[in-house]
Amino acid sequence: MERTGIIEHIRQSLTVGLGREVTDLHETTLLYEDLGLESIGTLELLLQLEDTLGIEVDPEDLEMEVFRTVGSLADYVTGCLVETGAV
Amino acid sequence: MGAPPGTLCADVGLSRVSVQFPRGNESVDRVLERAGYSAFERRVFAKFHGLRDTPTLAPGERMEDLLVGAGREALAGCGADVVLYAHSQVVQEFAIRPGFARRMLDGLGVPGAEFYGISHINCVSMLRAVEVARRYHARPGAGPGDRVLVLGGDQGSYDDSARIIPGVTVAGDAAAAVVVHPPRSQESSRYRYLSGGAVRDDRFHRVLRMTQEELTRYAKACLGYVATVLHEAAGRAGLRVTDLDWIMPDLTSATFWRDFCRAAGVERDRVCLDLLPVRGHNFGIDAMSALWHADLTGRLRHGDRCALIAVGAGAYVQVVVVEVVGEQP
Numbered sequence A: 001m002e003r004t005g006i007i008e009h010i011r012q013s014l015t016v017g018l019g020r021e022v023t024d025l026h027e028t029t030l031l032y033e034d035l036g037l038e039s040i041g042t043l044e045l046l047l048q049l050e051d052t053l054g055i056e057v058d059p060e061d062l063e064m065e066v067f068r069t070v071g072s073l074a075d076y077v078t079g080c081l082v083e084t085g086a087v
Numbered sequence B: 001m002g003a004p005p006g007t008l009c010a011d012v013g014l015s016r017v018s019v020q021f022p023r024g025n026e027s028v029d030r031v032l033e034r035a036g037y038s039a040f041e042r043r044v045f046a047k048f049h050g051l052r053d054t055p056t057l058a059p060g061e062r063m064e065d066l067l068v069g070a071g072r073e074a075l076a077g078c079g080a081d082v083v084l085y086a087h088s089q090v091v092q093e094f095a096i097r098p099g100f101a102r103r104m105l106d107g108l109g110v111p112g113a114e115f116y117g118i119s120h121i122n123c124v125s126m127l128r129a130v131e132v133a134r135r136y137h138a139r140p141g142a143g144p145g146d147r148v149l150v151l152g153g154d155q156g157s158y159d160d161s162a163r164i165i166p167g168v169t170v171a172g173d174a175a176a177a178v179v180v181h182p183p184r185s186q187e188s189s190r191y192r193y194l195s196g197g198a199v200r201d202d203r204f205h206r207v208l209r210m211t212q213e214e215l216t217r218y219a220k221a222c223l224g225y226v227a228t229v230l231h232e233a234a235g236r237a238g239l240r241v242t243d244l245d246w247i248m249p250d251l252t253s254a255t256f257w258r259d260f261c262r263a264a265g266v267e268r269d270r271v272c273l274d275l276l277p278v279r280g281h282n283f284g285i286d287a288m289s290a291l292w293h294a295d296l297t298g299r300l301r302h303g304d305r306c307a308l309i310a311v312g313a314g315a316y317v318q319v320v321v322v323e324v325v326g327e328q329p
Helices: A003-018 A039-053 A070-084 B028-034 B039-048 B063-075 B100-108 B122-137 B212-236 B254-264 B283-296
Strands: B018-020 B025-027 B053-055 B082-086 B114-118 B148-154 B174-181 B191-200 B246-248 B305-312 B316-324
Touching: A003 A039, A003 A070, A039 A070, A039 B039, A039 B212, A039 B254, B018 B063, B018 B283, B025 B028, B028 B039, B028 B053, B063 B100, B063 B148, B063 B174, B082 B100, B082 B122, B100 B114, B114 B122, B122 B148, B122 B174, B122 B191, B122 B283, B122 B305, B122 B316, B148 B283, B174 B283, B191 B212, B212 B254, B212 B305, B212 B316, B246 B283, B283 B305, B283 B316
Parallel strands: B082 B114, B082 B148, B246 B305
Antiparallel strands: B018 B174, B025 B053, B148 B174, B191 B316, B305 B316
16 A cells, blocks of 8 residues: 555544544644644544554554654554555 | 651551452443443453453342452451441442441451441542551551451442443442551561552542543543652652562553553553453452452562552542562462
8 A cells, every 4th residue: 555545544544533524634743742632532543544454453562652643653554554464 | 648658657567458259240342332332432442441341240249248258358257446448439329228337347247346438539449548547557556456457349330320431441340358457466467568659639520520631631640640659659668660570550441551651661561450351440449459369370479569559530549569578378
């Protein structure tokens, strides 16, 4: 899957995690500071990504750094896709 | 509480902990479904919070019997001068039925003991009761043979609305007990009290009526408070947090402890979360039940230092640091 496709999936999933539509999203967008993502929203975002991309998130592997920016989350998702053989 | 915990009389002993779970269990998923949670929301509890089952009284089982069973086991055939019943829920059907204190004292086999409730501090009640027991042993005229039985436990299954903290956890039915021995007691204790600490932040007094925004701020604040109080309590015992061998946690959710370990730099395998999927959160007895389980499964060694941590909505944080002194069962 292309990087732009992953970011589009993140954008759509953020709608669930934030409870509102997100339109302007970049690699450097800060998930907590810029978008106001909170802890429960983060968990819902991850479940949504699992559902739409078919990845498996292991809660034990998650480090805070993953959720710093859209780009860092996209890196993490890419890693999960590699594990599933989708990339 | 007056004097800071850990400065009153630092050498009380604690007996082995006794814990009683009911025969029944209910799946957390089913409790949440009944409360109207969507399948998506329920997955958060299962996958991230690590909650699978919640102890639930079976038909014919009574919460009073769990409390008496745990208490009698902790007393081990000996008496008590005072019984402190620590509970989170202010009103419980079995406890407001007339004669509760008398039934408990008779059931425990200590009809002449004094009986007090420790409440209105939510899930830190049992660890706070240990501090109250220390105060009792520090009173003028205290004797080396005095014994205080600390009992804890609530009936979560009485009402789903009382057992679910929205987005956070589901609480069950269970009881725990421990005897607090005075300094210079002739009895052999399993644990030696080293120190304690506590904090309260009444910004979160709305508890179950907190908005999602308040719950988020509460969770964040609690992470900081647990780190601070743990550091202070360890310090009062002359220890660093890294010197602690085990953390006996509040078992509200794995998410909280994952976040705590990341933020505080504590190794995850030092936090005893084994009971979380199968027993989950049981109001104020979590840290005691984690200690009980760690001892029962042979994890504890003589000299191990354990920090018992309770977090209560409101918000309250209570930490008790103990050292394992007796032999393994």
